[in-house]
Amino acid sequence: MAIVSPGFTGRRRSPDAQLPPGQYLAEDFPVLTAGPTPRVTTDRWEFTVSTEVGQRYNWSWQQLMELPAEKITTDIHCVTKWSKLGTRWKGVSLDVLLEDVETAADYALVQSYGGYTTNLPLEDLLDGQAWVAYRYDDDDLTPEHGGPARLLVPHLYFWKSAKWVRGIQLLLEDEPGFWESAGYHDYGDPWREQRYQGD
Amino acid sequence: MSDDHVDGNALAGDLREIFAVDLTAATGRCAGCGYQGSVATLRVYRNAPGLVARCPHCEEVVLRLVRGRDRAWLDLRGTVSLEIPLPS
Amino acid sequence: MARTAVSGRLTWRVAELAETADLTASARRLVFDVPGWPGHLPGQHVDLRLTAEDGYSVQRSYSISSAPDGDRIELAVQRVADGEVSPYLCDVLAAGDQIELRGPVGGWFVWRPADQAPVTLVAGGSGIAPLMAMIRTRAAEGSRVPFRLVYSVRTPDDVYFADELRHRAREDAGLDVKLVYTRRTPEGSPEPPGRLGVATINTYAWPAEFTPNCFVCGPTGFVETVSDVLVALGHDPRRIRTERFG
Ligand SMILES: Cc1cc2nc3c(=O)[nH]c(=O)nc-3n(C[C@H](O)[C@H](O)[C@H](O)COP(=O)(O)OP(=O)(O)OC[C@H]3O[C@@H](n4cnc5c(N)ncnc54)[C@H](O)[C@@H]3O)c2cc1C
Ligand SMILES: [Zn+2]
Numbered sequence: 164m165a166i167v168s169p170g171f172t173g174r175r176r177s178p179d180a181q182l183p184p185g186q187y188l189a190e191d192f193p194v195l196t197a198g199p200t201p202r203v204t205t206d207r208w209e210f211t212v213s214t215e216v217g218q219r220y221n222w223s224w225q226q227l228m229e230l231p232a233e234k235i236t237t238d239i240h241c242v243t244k245w246s247k248l249g250t251r252w253k254g255v256s257l258d259v260l261l262e263d264v265e266t267a268a269d270y271a272l273v274q275s276y277g278g279y280t281t282n283l284p285l286e287d288l289l290d291g292q293a294w295v296a297y298r299y300d301d302d303d304l305t306p307e308h309g310g311p312a313r314l315l316v317p318h319l320y321f322w323k324s325a326k327w328v329r330g331i332q333l334l335l336e337d338e339p340g341f342w343e344s345a346g347y348h349d350y351g352d353p354w355r356e357q358r359y360q361g362d
Numbered sequence: 363m364s365d366d367h368v369d370g371n372a373l374a375g376d377l378r379e380i381f382a383v384d385l386t387a388a389t390g391r392c393a394g395c396g397y398q399g400s401v402a403t404l405r406v407y408r409n410a411p412g413l414v415a416r417c418p419h420c421e422e423v424v425l426r427l428v429r430g431r432d433r434a435w436l437d438l439r440g441t442v443s444l445e446i447p448l449p450s
Numbered sequence: 451m452a453r454t455a456v457s458g459r460l461t462w463r464v465a466e467l468a469e470t471a472d473l474t475a476s477a478r479r480l481v482f483d484v485p486g487w488p489g490h491l492p493g494q495h496v497d498l499r500l501t502a503e504d505g506y507s508v509q510r511s512y513s514i515s516s517a518p519d520g521d522r523i524e525l526a527v528q529r530v531a532d533g534e535v536s537p538y539l540c541d542v543l544a545a546g547d548q549i550e551l552r553g554p555v556g557g558w559f560v561w562r563p564a565d566q567a568p569v570t571l572v573a574g575g576s577g578i579a580p581l582m583a584m585i586r587t588r589a590a591e592g593s594r595v596p597f598r599l600v601y602s603v604r605t606p607d608d609v610y611f612a613d614e615l616r617h618r619a620r621e622d623a624g625l626d627v628k629l630v631y632t633r634r635t636p637e638g639s640p641e642p643p644g645r646l647g648v649a650t651i652n653t654y655a656w657p658a659e660f661t662p663n664c665f666v667c668g669p670t671g672f673v674e675t676v677s678d679v680l681v682a683l684g685h686d687p688r689r690i691r692t693e694r695f696g
Contacts, residue, residue: 164503165462165501167501168547170504170538171500171501171538171542172502173502173508173533173534175506193409195410195411196407196409219372233602243410244506278422278423317372324410342411342412345435346412346428346430346434359433365695366670366671369694370669371556371693372496372694374557375496375509375552378459379461379552380459382458382459384556384557386556386558387558402557402559407695427483
């Protein structure tokens, strides 16, 4: 049995009924990173969707800016146990980006500058559930938080909301991403506490 | 702090929970660029859902360690091999 | 010296805080009794684990600053503003309290007294901790390996183990200590405050031709700068061992 340290609470408030199981409220916005922060300028930025038959669809930053954007207010849940309520974003819905894409794929592998990847079912990117976000709290998204643009899929644990997003590969078979191939859950629903494989 | 990595030395405790010998003194070879060096010289990023160790030469991921409640996952696909000193 | 156990998987042990005292206004020394402590090599660290009432737990690494001494180990902890663990260790944990730790760990950032090469130690702030263990072990073993310590701190009030270092610089034959102040120097000092640079390291560390073992420890940015300087001065990167505190 672990020794309890009296008076030790850690950097968090007590669990909250509004939150998924095992989560705590964070007041700040913790920065998590598995490597050096990629510095991608918008003139070099490009977003690519590729399909299972190798068809590619590209957007430059300019083209992304010309697409209709939405304002999103949402709760986010990180698998390292912090949650943040009512975060405010602006971005382009994946429904818009994938509108003209022809595919029979069921899965998506999201790719980032810096080499990060994460997988999820394609249907979780559709129907107003996912965005390519480029503004946070009325400011441009900083590199620390994934700028110039990150994926935002707030109904899944936040590691699915890939920072520095640069594309989505559509696949017929599910292919595990960076954390999913090292023990984390392929789907990652915070309300069912799907943290690790087998949860 | 976000970019603040530490040295491979910091992996020692978590690896010794799994292995009977100290793996940070082992010599590893990076699958990306062939860099050869002690595991202790890797760059370790800890502010993440797991520990991510990168090659100091090419920055590719060489080792990942995730600790679940009753399991650990060790991914070594970025490492060609480890040479582990043992007491003779 | 006690031999470090090299076999068997590591588990958490219960340690009891035996003594605690201020090192500086922002750092504390913590001495733990760890029943069954297997001994350690200077440079090694422990992982410390804190658990809250509801099971929430976190762990952090701390270097051992003491020479091997039975079941006792000393840590030197800097209080990091808004930190999750260090303020608890510095301000809340009291003598007699129990805590979990595991170690010693790390077989790379260690000095072995049998190695006769001269030693350069470069510390930034709390990075003195594992280097202090090396200095103390050297004395305890009666080693004659020549040591040079270059220790960078903000002001004269931020020197950990100030009295002991002053004393050892006088008494421990073959140990040189150079303090570098980045913000404010002692009264009457001819040198202005400044960051540790090539000139200082060139003057106070062993030259590359002596093929010294170099141990560099402190905040990540500091360690990065110092190892770049050492490499630029011709030191073999394989002889530069680093411990970044983050
Ligand atoms: C091998 C090794 C040996 C070490 N030895 C020593 C030693 O001898 N002495 C020593 O003093 N230290 C040592 N350290 C550093 C030590 O392990 C801790 O990192 C240090 O004490 C800070 O821990 P903390 O929990 O107090 O701070 P943390 O809570 O980890 O915070 C560190 C900083 O990041 C910020 N931060 C982190 N997370 C968040 C968040 N969610 N939101 C906002 N801000 C955040 C904090 O504000 C703070 O500035 C060592 C580290 C390693 C790897
Ligand atoms: Zn490499």
